[in-house]
Each structure stands twice: as structure tokens, then as C-alpha cells.
Amino acid sequence: FVNGYAGCSTGQQWDAMTYRVFDRKLPLFNVSMPMLWGNKPDAGYLRGEEWTEVSRYVEGQLRELVEFLEHRTGRPFDWDALSESISYIKRASELRLEGMELCKQAPTPATYWDWVASIAPINFLPGNQDLVDYFAGVKTEIEQRIADGVGAVANERYRVYFDGIMNWNKLGFLTRKFAEYDVAVVAGRYTHESFWQEPQLIDVDNPLLGMAQHYLLCPLNHGLKNLQELLLRRLDEYAIDGIAFHSTRTCRAMTNPQAMLARAAEAERGVKSFFFEGDVADASFYNDELFDSRLEAMLEAIDVQRMKSAV
Numbered sequence: 044f045v046n047g048y049a050g051c052s053t054g055q056q057w058d059a060m061t062y063r064v065f066d067r068k069l070p071l072f073n074v075s076m077p078m079l080w081g082n083k084p085d086a087g088y089l090r091g092e093e094w095t096e097v098s099r100y101v102e103g104q105l106r107e108l109v110e111f112l113e114h115r116t117g118r119p120f121d122w123d124a125l126s127e128s129i130s131y132i133k134r135a136s137e138l139r140l141e142g143m144e145l146c147k148q149a150p151t152p153a154t155y156w157d158w159v160a161s162i163a164p165i166n167f168l169p170g171n172q173d174l175v176d177y178f179a180g181v182k183t184e185i186e187q188r189i190a191d192g193v194g195a196v197a198n199e200r201y202r203v204y205f206d207g208i209m210n211w212n213k214l215g216f217l218t219r220k221f222a223e224y225d226v227a228v229v230a231g232r233y234t235h236e237s238f239w240q241e242p243q244l245i246d247v248d249n250p251l252l253g254m255a256q257h258y259l260l261c262p263l264n265h266g267l268k269n270l271q272e273l274l275l276r277r278l279d280e281y282a283i284d285g286i287a288f289h290s291t292r293t294c295r296a297m298t299n300p301q302a303m304l305a306r307a308a309e310a311e312r313g314v315k316s317f318f319f320e321g322d323v324a325d326a327s328f329y330n331d332e333l334f335d336s337r338l339e340a341m342l343e344a345i346d347v348q349r350m351k352s353a354v
Contacts, residue, residue: 045108047074050263050296072111074104076258081268087242088269088350128170129250136239138178139165143235145185147281150194150231152185155205156218157195158234165238196227201342202282205231205273206304207289208297210321213329224338229281233297236262236273263296270300272306278312285341286316291327313348317341 046053047228077097084092108262109120116296139161146153152325161181168174188194203221205228210217221228239245241260275285286308288301301318307315317337319330 044069044071045074046071047258048259049076049261050078051294052262052296053293057167065178070111070115072108074101074108074258075129076101076261076264079259079265079269081266082218086268088265089271098252098256098258101130101259105255105286124153125250126247128253130247130331131172131174132165132239133242133245133247135170135174135178136242136245137166138175139184139238139241140242142178142182142185143230145182145189146229148175148189149202149225150196151202151280152188152193152197153219154195155228155231155234156214157224158231159209159214162238185235188308194227196222196225200225201227201284201345202273203228204277204281204283205233205289206288206301207351208233208291208294208323208328210291210326211287211323212326213321220334221338224342226338226342228287229283230277232262232270234261234275235277265344267300268304270304271311274304274308275311278314283312283314284345286314286340288316288318290320292320292322292325294323315341315344315348316343 044058046055046058058071062069076164077100079093079097081087081091081093083091086093113120142153144295161178164174164177168177201224203226235259239257241257244256272346278286286305286323288298288305290298305316305318308316317340319329319334319337
């Protein structure tokens with residue numbers, strides 16, 4: 044087993060339980076992923092002494108992992124195969140980001156929910172041409188929608204950012220629900236701040252450092268300073284009117300900073316927000332009446348802001 048979770052203790056527990064299922068007879072290699080606290084004066088997203096030191100620390104562990112694999116298999120590690128795989132991942136990531144860039148325009152041609160549906164390929168498909176072809180197709184489809192004047196939401200009146208891991212049991216339901224209120228959910232922390240989202244960090248000829256850095260950039264692994272920086276950037280880039288905070292019951296690592304992020308968004312950008320409870324697996328935590336009332340309250344507050352601005 045290779046265990047390497049950034050900011051997610053649940054994942055470590057899964058592996059520990061699986062390890063016991065196999066009577067602890069299989070070897071376990073743990074890659075430690077330090078939290079990016081961002082407390083030092085020079086700290087920030089992708090910058091500062093902490094970022095450099097922690098990146099090198101995890102890179103060193105990946106080199107130790109290579110030695111571990113060579114020892115267990117009795118074979119030399121295939122660096123050429125890794126470089127080839129990473130080259131496909133890098134290109135697919137670039138295409139993915141280019142597609143996201145196109146969605147900054149209004150009305151948006153694709154929504155957060157479309158990017159949710161595209162998580163599996165970037166996360167699980169092997170690094171090969173199929174992965175590149177998939178995201179090339181996604182980008183082409185978005186470009187065609189723009190050319191045809193087709194928006195993702197029939198009558199886009201509000202642009203919303205989604206913070207929190209999705210409640211997978213309600214994806215289609217929430218997609219339709221937001222659209223009924225003329226809301227385009229255009230971006231989110233889980234989709235836009237993870238899954239090889241900084242391809243410029245990848246050196247295909249020396250891939251371990253870029254790999255280490257992407258593992259560290261898990262959206263659960265940042266201190267509040269970095270999270271606020273990222274959120275405010277997205278609010279500006281996507282012209283966000285409001286934020287939907289999904290308070291996931293079984294992922295407190297994601298929900299812990301949400302109240303502080305909501306305060307920062309309103310204080311720094313005047314962006315309203317609402318909270319609703321749910322879960323990544325258990326649909327019983329979701330309450331439709333509460334969701335409707337809170338979403339409606341936020342949209343009314345946005346309307347009031349717009350009327351005041353128009354005076």
C-alpha cells in the first residue's frame with residue numbers, strides 16, 4: 044500500500060483498515076503531506092519559504108518511494124514511462140484549464156456541474172492519449188457552444204461559486220435546482236483548486252517535484268490565508284454574485300474554514316453567501332425546504348444590492 048493523503052485523515056483510516064484486512068502482511072509506504080499553513084510573512088499561494096521547503100520534502104519522499112518499489116519488485120524504476128505518462132497529464136490539464144477559462148464569460152457555456160462530471164478522467168484515467176483526447180473534446184464542445192450562443196443555463200441571472208465537496212447523491216438534482224432559479228454555478232473549490240490545476244509546475248523530464256507540489260495543493264491542505272487568496276481571485280475572475288457553502292457532514296476538513304471564508308468574501312468583495320447541509324454519501328442530511336429558503340434569501344440580498352448600485 045502507498046498512503047499519501049493531504050489534509051484527509053479519513054483516507055488514512057481507509058488504508059489502515061484495508062491493511063488490517065490483509066492481516067498486515069503487505070508492505071505499507073506512507074508519504075507524509077505537511078499542511079501548507081501560510082503563517083510566515085512571505086507565505087502565499089505557490090510562493091514563500093514554506094512552499095519551497097515543503098515541496099522539496101515531499102519530493103524527497105517520492106524518491107524514497109521509488110527505491111521502495113524497486114526493492115519490492117526487484118526491477119529498476121521506468122523513469123521514461125513516468126515522464127511519458129506525466130506529459131499526457133500535463134497536456135490534459137492545460138486543455139482542462141483552457142476550457143475553464145472559456146467559462147468565465149457570461150452567460151457561461153458550461154457550469155461547475157460539468158466540471159464535476161469531468162473529475163473522474165483527470166483523476167483516474169491513466170496518463171495516455173485517451174486522457175488528452177477527452178479534454179480536447181470538452182474544450183471543443185465548449186467552444187462550439189460559445190459559437191452557437193448556447194448558455195449552460197437558459198436564463199442566467201446569477202453567478203454562484205460552490206464551496207465544499209459535492210453531495211454526490213444530489214448532483215443532477217442540484218444542477219436542475221439551481222437552474223430553476225436562473226443560477227449558473229460557474230466554479231468551485233473542489234473542481235478548480237485541485238486535480239493537476241497548475242500544469243506549469245510540471246517538468247516532464249524531472250516530474251517528481253511537480254507531482255509532489257500537486258499532491259500538496261489539495262484544497263483541504265491550505266491554511267486560511269491561502270484559501271482566502273484563492274477564493275477572492277475566483278470571485279473576481281468569474282464575476283461571482285454569491286457563494287453556496289455545502290457543509291459536508293463527513294468532510295470537516297473541507298467545512299472547517301467556510302464561515303471565515305464567507306466573512307472574507309462579504310468584507311472584501313461584498314459577495315453574499317448561504318450554507319446548506321448535506322453529505323458526500325448520506326442523502327438524509329439534505330433538507331430541500333431549508334435549501335430553497337436559504338438560496339432564495341441570498342438571491343433576494345443580491346437583488347437588493349443591484350438595486351442600490353443602480354440608484
